[in-house]
Amino acid sequence: MLYEGVLRKMRTELGSPIQYFLVFKNDFINFNQVLNKKLKLEFIKFECLSCGRDRKIYRQGFCQNCFYESPSAGDWIMKPELSTAHLNKEDRDLEYEKKVQLQPHIVYLANSSNVKVGVTRKAQVPTRWIDQGAHEAIEIVEVPNRYLAGITEVALKNYVGDKTNWRKMLQNDIEDVNLVEWREKLKNHIPDEVMEYFITSNTETNLEFPVLQYPEKVKSLNLDKTPSFEGVLKGIKGQYLIFEDNIVFNVRGSEGYFVGININ
Incomplete structure (x- = not known):
């Protein structure tokens, strides 16, 4: 067919x-x-x-034209810390940016090939983890906008990776870890303005791929x-x-x- x-x-x-x-x-x-x-x-x-x-x-x-003009390809997509809609400041299209940036976001830990920190809209959990090929993941904080998620990710990247080794992920070269322990270990490195959004009582999500x-x-x-x-x-x-x-x-x-x- x-x-x-x-x-x-x-x-x-x-x-x-x-x-x-x-x-x-x-x-x-x-x-x-x-x-x-x-x-x-x-x-x-x-x-x-x-x-x-x-x-x-x-x-x-x-x-190429749309990549540099479309609001859905702004730099804040890949770098959430560059989000400015919470300040009422436009990048390419403020209405679009408010719609996407000013909604609940999750900072999470995922284990695909190694433990990494990431950001996604709350509505994209667990889709984001699936897309990354993570066999286990856990939320760290839930914040009201993309900017707060972005600065949290930047702070935590000093202590945990932010990239997936896609070759190891595809070869299933993985190691199970305790993500609850990782979350607690990183807690003290969360920015002060985000600490109130820390999630204290959740468990890992485990994912099975076909x-x-x-x-x-x-x-x-x-x-x-x-x-x-x-x-x-x-x-x-x-x-x-x-x-x-x-x-x-x-x-x-x-x-x-x-x-x-x-x-x-």
């Missing part, structure tokens, strides 16, 4: 295991149902997630270099499809690519 559409990050549903869906304009694929089947993936054209034009994707699913076979060595599929690929799907973790022969494909890293997917 042939499916066509523009790639966006896969939608997920919490379960044992997590359910993964690739949603197109007129159809969707539940990848859990096609494990061990052969998929043929073909790049057709670009489709910018903002303007919709067939322009080469620059970053985060946007063409993977039949992890890669021994990771080989990344790039649609620019390999516009047509065929392989047997062996698993899904984070935002990656894992194929036989150690090949992995980052769906989110290819947002804005219009593709055809044939499932046999």
Whole structure:
């Protein structure tokens, strides 16, 4: 069966295991149902997630113009500490920025390949952890805006990592740790203005991914270099499809690519 559409990050549903869906304009694929089947993936054209034009994707699913103009690609997306909506100051579109920044945010610890600190909107828990391929995670603070979450993350980065080793995550090279102990250890490093939002009594969330076979060595599929690929799907973790022969494909890293997917 042939499916066509523009790639966006896969939608997920919490379960044992997590359910993964690739949603197109007129159809969707539940990848859990096609494990061990052969998929043929073909790049057709670009489709910018903002303007919709067939322009080469620059970053985060946007063409170069939209990346520097769209409010959903502002620097505060990747660096929450740069958020200014709480000060009524505009970056690119104050109405949009207020909508996103002035809502509850979570600072969390997640363990994908190592323990790391991160920030997400409360509405994106546990989706954010799933997207990162974390097998365990815990909330540290819940704050009313993105700025407070950002300065907390910056403060804690001096004592814990803020990056995931995606290769180790995909190889399932993981170690279980006590995230409650980690949370307590980091408590004294939370900024004073955030301390009142510290979460004192919660437990770890554990996540199970639908993977039949992890890669021994990771080989990344790039649609620019390999516009047509065929392989047997062996698993899904984070935002990656894992194929036989150690090949992995980052769906989110290819947002804005219009593709055809044939499932046999």
